[in-house]
Amino acid sequence: xxxxxxxxxxxxxxxxHLAWRGWLLDRAPFLVACLMLLVVVAIYGALQKGVFTxxxxxxxxxxxxxxxxxxxxxxxxxxxxxxxxxxxxxxxLGTVIAAxxxxxxxxxxxxxxxxxLAIGFAVGALNGLLISALKLQPFLVTLASWSIxxxxxxxxxxxxxxxxxxxxxxxxxxxxxxxxxxxxxxxxLIIFWYWFRATRLGITIQATGSNEKSAFxxxxxxxxxxxxxxxxxxxxxxxxxxxxxxxxxxxxxxxGKDYILPSVAAAVIGGVSLFGGRGHLLGxxxxxxxxxxxGNLVFVLRVSSYWQPVMSGVILxxxxxxxxxxxxxxxxxxx
Amino acid sequence: MDLIEVSGLxxxxxxxxxxxxxxxxxxxxxxxxxxxxxGAGKSTFIQILxxxxxxxxxxxxxxxxxxxxxxxxxxxxxxxxxxxxxLSLIPDLAVEQNIWFRREPRxxxxxVDGKALRRKTLELFDKYRFPPLDPARELRRLTLAERxxxxxxxxxxxxxxxxxxxxxxSALPAKEAEWLLALTRQIAAEGRLVIFISHRxxxxxxxxxxxxxxxxxxxxxxxxxxxVSDDExxxxxxxxxxxxxxxxxxxxxxxxxxxxVDDLRSGSRLTGASFELREGEVLGVGGLQGHGQRELFxxxxxxxxxxxxxxxxxxxxxxxxxxxxxxxxxxIALVPEDRPGQGLLLTKSVRENLTLSVIRRFTDKGFLSxxxxxxxxxxxxxxxxxxxxxxxxLAGTLSGGNQQKVIFGKMLLTEARVLLLYDPxxxxxxxxxxxxxxxxxxxxxxxxxxxxxxxxxPELVHVPDRVLVLRSGRVAATLGAGRVSEEAILRAxxxxxxx
Numbered sequence: 134x135x136x137x138x139x140x141x142x143x144x145x146x147x148x149x150h151l152a153w154r155g156w157l158l159d160r161a162p163f164l165v166a167c168l169m170l171l172v173v174v175a176i177y178g179a180l181q182k183g184v185f186t187x188x189x190x191x192x193x194x195x196x197x198x199x200x201x202x203x204x205x206x207x208x209x210x211x212x213x214x215x216x217x218x219x220x221x222x223x224x225x226l227g228t229v230i231a232a233x234x235x236x237x238x239x240x241x242x243x244x245x246x247x248x249x250l251a252i253g254f255a256v257g258a259l260n261g262l263l264i265s266a267l268k269l270q271p272f273l274v275t276l277a278s279w280s281i282x283x284x285x286x287x288x289x290x291x292x293x294x295x296x297x298x299x300x301x302x303x304x305x306x307x308x309x310x311x312x313x314x315x316x317x318x319x320x321x322l323i324i325f326w327y328w329f330r331a332t333r334l335g336i337t338i339q340a341t342g343s344n345e346k347s348a349f350x351x352x353x354x355x356x357x358x359x360x361x362x363x364x365x366x367x368x369x370x371x372x373x374x375x376x377x378x379x380x381x382x383x384x385x386x387x388x389g390k391d392y393i394l395p396s397v398a399a400a401v402i403g404g405v406s407l408f409g410g411r412g413h414l415l416g417x418x419x420x421x422x423x424x425x426x427x428g429n430l431v432f433v434l435r436v437s438s439y440w441q442p443v444m445s446g447v448i449l450x451x452x453x454x455x456x457x458x459x460x461x462x463x464x465x466x467x468x
Numbered sequence: 469m470d471l472i473e474v475s476g477l478x479x480x481x482x483x484x485x486x487x488x489x490x491x492x493x494x495x496x497x498x499x500x501x502x503x504x505x506x507g508a509g510k511s512t513f514i515q516i517l518x519x520x521x522x523x524x525x526x527x528x529x530x531x532x533x534x535x536x537x538x539x540x541x542x543x544x545x546x547x548x549x550x551x552x553x554x555l556s557l558i559p560d561l562a563v564e565q566n567i568w569f570r571r572e573p574r575x576x577x578x579x580v581d582g583k584a585l586r587r588k589t590l591e592l593f594d595k596y597r598f599p600p601l602d603p604a605r606e607l608r609r610l611t612l613a614e615r616x617x618x619x620x621x622x623x624x625x626x627x628x629x630x631x632x633x634x635x636x637x638s639a640l641p642a643k644e645a646e647w648l649l650a651l652t653r654q655i656a657a658e659g660r661l662v663i664f665i666s667h668r669x670x671x672x673x674x675x676x677x678x679x680x681x682x683x684x685x686x687x688x689x690x691x692x693x694x695x696v697s698d699d700e701x702x703x704x705x706x707x708x709x710x711x712x713x714x715x716x717x718x719x720x721x722x723x724x725x726x727x728x729v730d731d732l733r734s735g736s737r738l739t740g741a742s743f744e745l746r747e748g749e750v751l752g753v754g755g756l757q758g759h760g761q762r763e764l765f766x767x768x769x770x771x772x773x774x775x776x777x778x779x780x781x782x783x784x785x786x787x788x789x790x791x792x793x794x795x796x797x798x799x800i801a802l803v804p805e806d807r808p809g810q811g812l813l814l815t816k817s818v819r820e821n822l823t824l825s826v827i828r829r830f831t832d833k834g835f836l837s838x839x840x841x842x843x844x845x846x847x848x849x850x851x852x853x854x855x856x857x858x859x860x861x862l863a864g865t866l867s868g869g870n871q872q873k874v875i876f877g878k879m880l881l882t883e884a885r886v887l888l889l890y891d892p893x894x895x896x897x898x899x900x901x902x903x904x905x906x907x908x909x910x911x912x913x914x915x916x917x918x919x920x921x922x923x924x925x926p927e928l929v930h931v932p933d934r935v936l937v938l939r940s941g942r943v944a945a946t947l948g949a950g951r952v953s954e955e956a957i958l959r960a961x962x963x964x965x966x967x
Contacts, residue, residue: 348558
């Protein structure tokens, strides 16, 4: 018979101290993102008058909303441990359909909007199905569907154009209690997130991203989760497309690609792990705001607009560095 | 009537037959032990029972009804729950979320009811008298032993009619293991069936009513536990009488010092360890769990930050990360604690696992030489008797003992001559254990220097030349030949005044 020598040592002071530091380290990427947002806002506020007003908040949120919506879907996919490049195609296709089909009749607009959202979900669900059924890489499957959708968008509307009703364009200027509709959308989105992440579906998506094999052994149907996850991503991309037409007033078969990598960048800046299992929409929203405000910053600094991608890249690097340092430190302490 | 009855069960993975016409039957209210060497088919068998794997052939019956669960959910719905050896837990979820994963209590808004979740968790802990465990902690912050407790809680939370425990005690400290054994008896007494897999004969003896022996994927025999001797069981397990578990211990240590460690400190657990390891020596490391053994191995391998001085073959060395530790004949190689987590890439082939960290040995002016690689891989597979269909078989499909052998092979191919073995026989069957001990002595005779930690006291008594006993992160005693006994190790581990 074998006897194991073992006894659990009592929880010691240092261990509790480490637990507290662990809590902080876990949130380090998010906190760094908040800090970066503060810095960007501070510089912007110092150079420009009227930054700290309700108007400015309304305007900036309106400007960031397309990216926020696209990045919300991306965040769900990233937490699942995947990636969705097809959102570029969904956004392009969505704006093109809207710009060619919307008429002044609100009923037509509602019907086509519903169809666009349904197409977004269906495309995503198909992505999820292909990824699970054929055991293909999400990167490749969604890259292919991006290309396909992009082509279809070109066939429908070869160049930027078309149009949407005037009342549709006015969407983001509607205000309630001094806050414009995009701000209310954002509030709604965050409430949705707090609800969603506490549902079984939300937890299961996170769990599958955290450890797919364990999730499977616990009875999760990986195929079903993939269909829902990528479906939601497509749905949010379609919503981003609809919102985008309220800003541009037209359709564009190429505009979607501008949101593919930024949606990933916004999530990563906000602390969402590319390896799945960890992330929060609040971080993604902050990331999207940072990326949007950099555009404003470039404008008020009166430098070439080519500095915008440079600054975005630097911020992305800082964010990635912060999360990797935090992870290493945390791991070093757990050992 | 039998609660579960299985006959003609067959499962193949590529060219390897994991199960061949296996039979099994057990009734409600008993603890039924499943014993056999690694690779005997036990793991495949319970994976089939729990719905994670589908058999190629065979008849399964649950209470006289055909039983073929399409997935783990279906098995659970029929009251079959498994506590897996390679854990089924989610690292980013809290303990309580893991225990009730996908069966969480919900509010009217369909969100998880946190209060009810906590209450149910504490009730579960209370009902089965669990060792202390914080329900809110994230799983990845837990030790291996704590994770095992969560896995057990997850199984119990399903209130199963058939509870399968796969090596559930191997990761547990002695007190917790005893608790689990008592719990197992209690569950059986409630009229449920516990299928209990363990390599520790003492445990099987202590709790099993009956036992079924597997060998090479087939059922060898079933016995009433009291009607069969240890020798008979071991003989049937390995197909021949076991001559001896522990190899002959010839002193092969030279005067040359391979590894000299002075005042090594890391974190809060390792607080200044000093010792010397000589060429040709097997040096055991013992002590109560959590007294710095893991930190010692991790710091020597460069996986944890540490201060203090380390001399390798007489030269002062800075080991900043595992890559430094690995380099060349003067390096250090580690067999880590957590096989799937740290040692092995389960989705890579045996060949890739063996050669991944030593790829430069097979390159010629920057090009990979497949021939040299194949030759060395074959040599290692033969030398260690790794049971794989081909070197291209995925490591994840090997049995536990064979996975451990692959890790040994990986370590040996680095050519490092200082080897750190952290609990290398955990969850390994008797036959493979014997092979591993013999291998350690053979390597020592060839001039390797081996630092060997084991959670199993008799191993420390019978295998190493000397034993260091750690207490509170320091070397409390060094027990030389003739002075090593279970009692002496425990005494030094527990008492301030070491003998």
